[in-house]
Amino acid sequence: MKSNEIKELLPQLFQRTLRDGGPLNALLDVMASLHEPVETVLADLATFFNPRTAPDKFVPYLACWMDLDRFFPLYCAQNEGFQRNADPISSGNGSLRELIASAAFLSQWRGTAKGLKHFLEIATGVGGFRLLENLDGEGQPRPFHVCIIMPDDAEPHRALIERIVEQEKPAYVSYELKSGSATEGREEP
Template sequence: MKRTEIEQLLPGVFQRTMQEGTLLFALLEVMEALPAPDEAILDHLDMYFNPYRTPDAFVPFLAIWLDLDRLLLEIPEEFKDQAPPPLPSGMGRLRELVAAAPFLTQWRGTAKGLLRFLETATGIQGFTLDEHAPGPDSRPHPFHLLVRIPSAASVYRVLIERIIESEKPAYVTYELQVQREQGTTASS
C-alpha cells in the first residue's frame, strides 16, 4: 500500500498537517516500505507451487507436502549452506518427482508406477521388473519382484532401494540385479 493511500485513511486533522520531513510523514514512508517484500511474494505466489519455477530452497518443502520426504537426505543443520541437493540424483530430479507426484500417486503399488518412479528419480531409462521371476527351483516365485537396474543407475542404489521399499505392496519381496553392458546381470 502506498503512502498516499495510507494517508487517505487518516483523520482529516492528520491529513492537513502532513508535510515532508515530519515524523508522521516518515512513519507513513516506513509503513509503505515494510510490507513491500511480502507483497512482492504475493504478486508471484503461483511461482512457489510450480516445481519448475520455485526457488531451490522451496522444492524440498513441496516434496514434503507430497509425501516424498522419505527420499530426501538428512542434512545436519551446520552443513545446510554447503550441502549437496536433498536428493542424491540432484535438484532437477527432485523437481521432476514433484511434478510427477499426481501420476505416481495414482499408480502407486503397480509395476507401471514403480518403473516411472525409478526413472523419474534417477533420470535413467532401462529399468525392468519381472513379476514372475523364477525361484531357486525354476518355478515362478510368488509375490516376488526381480528389479533389473541399468549399470548407470547403480550409483543411486540406496535411493532405488528406498523407492522400491516404499512403493511396492507390503507383502511383496524383491531382489535387485544390475544389468551390465552386454545384457549380462549381476545379482545383489
C-alpha cells in the first residue's frame, strides 16, 4: 500500500491533520515501506509454488510439503549454529527442484524398481543406475533382494543414495549398493 492509500483508511480527524513534512506523513511513509516486501511477494505468489521458479531459499520448504525432507534431516535440524548456507542434498538445489516437480510420479511408482531407479537418477543428477532384482551382487539368486549398481559419477552422493534406498524400497526387501566399476564386465540378466 502506498502512503496515500493508507491515508484513506485513517479516521477523518487524522486525515485533516496531515501536513507536508509532518510526523504523521513520516509515519505513513514508514508504514508503506513496511508493506512493500509483502506486496512484492504477493504480486508473484505463483512463482513460489512452482519448484522450477521458486526462490532458492523456498525450495527446501516446498520439499517439506512433498515429504522429501526425510532425505535431508540434518538440513532441517534446528540445532543452534547449524549452517543453512549449503544445499539440502549433495547434488544441489537443481536436483531438489526436479524431485519436487516429479513427486507425484515418484509417489505413484514407490516401492518398484522403476520408481527407485528414477528417484535415484533425479536425486543425484546422474543416469545409468542398474537394479538387479532377486540377485545378489555376484549374480546368485536371492529372493526379496535388490542389488543396486550405481555409476561411478554417483559416488559423491552415496550417503544420499543410501537414505533414498532405505526409504523407497519395500520394507521386506534387502539390498546392497555397488559401484559400477566394481561390477564392470558383468552382464545384467
